[in-house]
Structure formats: C-alpha cells, structure tokens
C-alpha cells in the first residue's frame with residue numbers, strides 16, 4: 001500500500017505514478033496532485049467526473065477512452081482517500097500536447113515549493129529548467145513567473161494579512177487590558193510600516209524584575225512591502241506615548 005502524507009514531498013514520492021488497489025492519500029489534495037502529476041508524466045489529459053468531499057472520480061479527456069479512477073473518503077479518520085476502482089489502460093493515444101494542459105502555475109508551484117524554499121533566488125527561467133529536469137515538461141516563462149509568485153505568497157504571506165493588523169491590535173487590547181498594541185502606517189499612502197505588541201503581563205514582569213535597560217540589535221525587516229528599521233521605531237515608542245523608560249546611550 002502506498003501512502004502519501006506530506007503534500008510538499010508528494011510530487012517527489014510519486015515516482016512513476018503506478019496505481020495499486022486500495023492505495024491511499026492523506027487528503028483529497030494529495031490525491032488530486034498525484035493524478036495531475038500522473039497525467040503530465042504519462043502524457044494524457046483528465047477530466048473530473050466528480051470532485052467533492054467524499055468522492056474523486058476522473059476519466060480520460062478523450063470520451064472514447066476507458067481510463068478511469070474512483071477514490072473515496074474513508075470513514076476511519078475523515079481525511080484519507082482510498083483508490084476504490086480503476087482502469088489504468090488508455091485506449092486513446094498519448095499526446096505530447098496533453099503535458100501542457102495539466103502543467104499550469106498552481107501545479108508547478110506545488111511541485112517546486114520545497115525546492116524554492118532552498119533556492120529563494122530562483123528566477124522564472126530556473127523554474128522552467130527545473131520542471132523540464134524533474135518532469136520532462138516544457139512550461140512557458142509566464143507559467144514559471146506565476147508559479148514563482150504563488151510560491152512566494154505561500155512562503156511570505158500575501159498583502160491580505162496586512163489589512164487585519166489594526167483589528168488584531170484592537171483585539172489584543174480588548175482581551176489583554178493595559179497591554180500595548182499599535183500599528184504604524186505611511187501617512188501618505190496608508191501602507192503598512194510596522195506593529196509593536198507588548199502584553200501587560202510581560203510589561204509588569206519587566207518593570208518589576210528588570211533594570212530599565214534594553215539592548216537593541218539591528219533588525220531591519222526587508223520585504224516586498226517595506227524596509228522597517230525596528231530599533232528606531234522602538235526608540236520612537238519609548239520616547240513618545242509609551243514612556244516606560246529612558247534611552248541610555250551605550
């Protein structure tokens with residue numbers, strides 16, 4: 001029995017994508033990724049006959065072809081999918097064109113996420129080369145570009161998260177009274193600059209148990225949005241409304 005449990009490692013572990021009766025996948029996403037990879041490797045295209053929480057049924061895109069698979073959710077843990085039925089014989093002809101149909105940016109992103117975490121400097125053309133090397137599939141520059149964007153969103157988060165910061169600060173103060181939670185935005189364009197959070201219990205512990213000296217290490221947050229010089233912001237905080245301590249030049 002083949003068991004695929006780690007989605008990131010999945011594409012490497014699929015190997016030649018052989019089907020075995022009652023083989024399992026940890027989630028329906030793993031199951032989908034397996035058959036997408038299989039279609040690319042075996043040069044055919046699939047169409048979904050059913051794709052819901054309990055059943056995943058695929059057929060070959062050629063309506064005259066008899067290739068089909070049925071995987072269903074097991075009641076055991078409510079996330080494992082098991083291969084119930086399959087006919088792995090294609091009566092259609094494999095086509096090189098079919099490789100391109102399946103190799104879109106989300107698939108490329110999933111296939112190379114792990115590799116990209118080790119090589120953050122990969123450019124779209126490196127992604128193109130890696131996909132040719134691993135899967136024998138040529139992808140366009142723009143699929144490589146989009147896949148790169150998707151992978152960086154998984155690694156770094158996307159812009160959506162910044163919109164939640166003001167509410168996060170309000171909720172911190174509401175549920176931890178007398179704590180400090182404040183975010184800073186660029187006044188010109190309202191873009192995110194930084195956020196400072198200090199919980200009341202930590203502040204009390206610090207005021208009661210420590211001398212009022214804070215050592216600041218240079219920590220410059222450099223991301224796709226901004227550069228944030230945290231020491232200068234921290235000092236700005238304590239000089240201003242916070243006022244818990246005096247700055248001591250060292």
Ligand SMILES: [Zn+2]
Pocket residue numbers: 044060061062065066067090091092093
């Ligand atoms: Zn077929």
